[in-house]
Amino acid sequence: xxxxxxxxxxxxxxxxxxxxxxxxxxxxxxxxxxxxxxxxxxxxxxxxxxxxxxxxxxxxxxxxxxxxxxxxxxxxxxxxxxxxxxxxxxxxxxxxxxxxxxxxxxxxxxxxxxxxxxxxxxxxxxxxxxxxxxxxxxxxxxxxxxxxxxxxx
Amino acid sequence: xxxxxxxxxxxxxxxxxxxxxxxxxxxxxxxxxxxxxxxxxxxxxxxxxxxxxxxxxxxxxxxxxxxxxxxxxxxxxxxxxxxxxxxxxxxxxxxxxxxxxxxxxxxxxxxxxxxxxxxxxxxxxxxxxxxxxxxxxxxxxxxxxxxxxxxxx
DNA sequence: CCGCAAGTGTAGCCCGTGCTACAAACTCAC
DNA sequence: GTGAGTTTGTAGCACGGGCTACACTTGCGG
Ligand SMILES: [Mn+2]
Ligand SMILES: [Mn+2]
Ligand SMILES: [Mn+2]
Ligand SMILES: [Mn+2]
Numbered sequence: 001x002x003x004x005x006x007x008x009x010x011x012x013x014x015x016x017x018x019x020x021x022x023x024x025x026x027x028x029x030x031x032x033x034x035x036x037x038x039x040x041x042x043x044x045x046x047x048x049x050x051x052x053x054x055x056x057x058x059x060x061x062x063x064x065x066x067x068x069x070x071x072x073x074x075x076x077x078x079x080x081x082x083x084x085x086x087x088x089x090x091x092x093x094x095x096x097x098x099x100x101x102x103x104x105x106x107x108x109x110x111x112x113x114x115x116x117x118x119x120x121x122x123x124x125x126x127x128x129x130x131x132x133x134x135x136x137x138x139x140x141x142x143x144x145x146x147x148x149x150x151x152x153x
Numbered sequence: 154x155x156x157x158x159x160x161x162x163x164x165x166x167x168x169x170x171x172x173x174x175x176x177x178x179x180x181x182x183x184x185x186x187x188x189x190x191x192x193x194x195x196x197x198x199x200x201x202x203x204x205x206x207x208x209x210x211x212x213x214x215x216x217x218x219x220x221x222x223x224x225x226x227x228x229x230x231x232x233x234x235x236x237x238x239x240x241x242x243x244x245x246x247x248x249x250x251x252x253x254x255x256x257x258x259x260x261x262x263x264x265x266x267x268x269x270x271x272x273x274x275x276x277x278x279x280x281x282x283x284x285x286x287x288x289x290x291x292x293x294x295x296x297x298x299x300x301x302x303x304x305x306x
Numbered sequence: 307c308c309g310c311a312a313g314t315g316t317a318g319c320c321c322g323t324g325c326t327a328c329a330a331a332c333t334c335a336c
Numbered sequence: 337g338t339g340a341g342t343t344t345g346t347a348g349c350a351c352g353g354g355c356t357a358c359a360c361t362t363g364c365g366g
Contacts, residue, residue: 012268012271013207013208013209014206014207014208014209015209015272016209016271016272016275017184017207017208017209017210017275018209019272019275019276020272020275020276021209021323021324023276024177024276025352028352028353031170043158047313047314048313048314048315049312049313049314053167054166054167054170055166055167055170056166056167056168056170056171056174057170057353057354057355058354058355058356059313059314059315060314060315060316060354060355060356061353061354061355062314063314063315063316064352064353064354065352065353068352068353079314079315079361080313080314080315080360080361080362107285107288110285110288110289110292111288111291111292112282112284112285112288113284115165116282116284116285117285118165118169119168119169119172119173119282120280120281120282120285122169122170122172122173122280123172123173123176123177123277123279123280124276124277124280124281126276127273127275127276127277127280128273128277129265129269129272129273131265131266131269132260132263132265132269132270132273135260135263135264135265136263138264139263139264174353174354178322181322181323200343200344201343201344201345202342202343202344210323210324210325211324211325211326212343212344212345213324213325213326213344213345213346214323214324214325215344216344216345216346217322217323217324218322218323221322221323232331232344232345233330233331233332233343233344233345307366308364308365308366309364309365309366310363310364310365311362311363311364312361312362312363312364313360313361313362313363314359314360314361314362315358315359315360315361316357316358316359316360317356317357317358317359318355318356318357319354319355319356319357320353320354320355321352321353321354321355322351322352322353322354323350323351323352324349324350324351324352325348325349325350325351326347326348326349327346327347327348327349328345328346328347329344329345329346329347330343330344330345330346331342331343331344331345332341332342332343332344333340333341333342333343334339334340334341334342335338335339335340335341336337336338336339336340
């Protein structure tokens with residue numbers, strides 16, 4: 001074939017998908033950092049089993065992932081001991097928790113029920129640019145909630 | 154150890170993460186279905202090379218993924234021929250395109266710039282429950298767009 | 307101070323999704 | 337028709353992140 005019409009797709013499209021895949025790769029690190037921070041705050045320490053329960057995976061998966069994140073200097077641990085955040089890990093956890101909260105609050109502001117808001121936030125949080133995050137925060141403040149949030153879950 | 158205090162994490166948390174992982178697994182299928190539909194609409198057919206360019210991956214990745222999606226009866230193709238959507242695939246593509254559009258419109262409504270809106274939409278679209286999607290649509294209508302959307306996609 | 311259950315680690319498997327390098331098929335232009 | 341360049345396919349690799357089964361540590365209750 002000597003070149004068909006050739007779908008002149010916007011290069012933006014490829015970039016867009018590439019970006020999404022990158023966000024994706026960072027997801028696990030963010031969720032683990034967030035989970036470790038939450039556990040330490042709530043119970044004083046983060047253990048493999050607790051992480052497994054919290055994230056809904058087997059302890060084996062946690063062990064391997066923690067090892068990787070330790071290699072990447074986000075977490076630190078020793079065999080059979082609890083798991084800590086490095087300085088970089090703490091920073092990542094703070095960012096992740098802030099994002100998570102902003103997205104969650106925003107979804108609630110939107111009028112989404114708590115259950116779905118929590119579910120959606122867990123995924124959306126990793127795909128929100130700084131600009132979008134700022135827009136969410138802004139609008140949450142400037143206009144009051146459309147639907148008063150009710151207690152639950 | 155005879156059981157530590159045991160981090161009594163809400164089971165909701167595990168479910169939430171599990172749900173996100175499920176969304177995740179469905180992402181590729183949705184993006185491919187959407188891309189195939191777009192290409193067919195724009196150029197009459199969808200070829201491996203075009204998909205690769207559109208999605209920003211190598212043609213090898215496309216070939217293997219298309220094979221899987223064919224196994225799952227979302228796409229159909231034959232060696233060296235172009236790629237079609239099955240009935241199920243068409244349905245998936247329609248849903249994906251609708252979601253994509255709603256999310257994109259909503260981000261633009263929020264005041265996010267086109268570039269970031271497109272990037273974020275590509276990821277967010279896969280993590281939006283029906284309830285959230287409905288909320289986005291509703292709010293986009295009831296209050297006029299904050300910033301006029303331009304053509305393209 | 308010991309046993310035993312809970313917690314943690316290892317071995318080894320699966321699958322999805324990236325890639326490069328190379329081989330085969332196709333099709334347009336000549 | 338055929339050659340050459342494009343497109344598609346295959347082989348073989350890497351890595352992330354699921355899992356089960358089994359082994360080893362740990363530390364509490366007795
Ligand atoms: Mn998350
Ligand atoms: Mn989170
Ligand atoms: Mn997408
Ligand atoms: Mn999309």
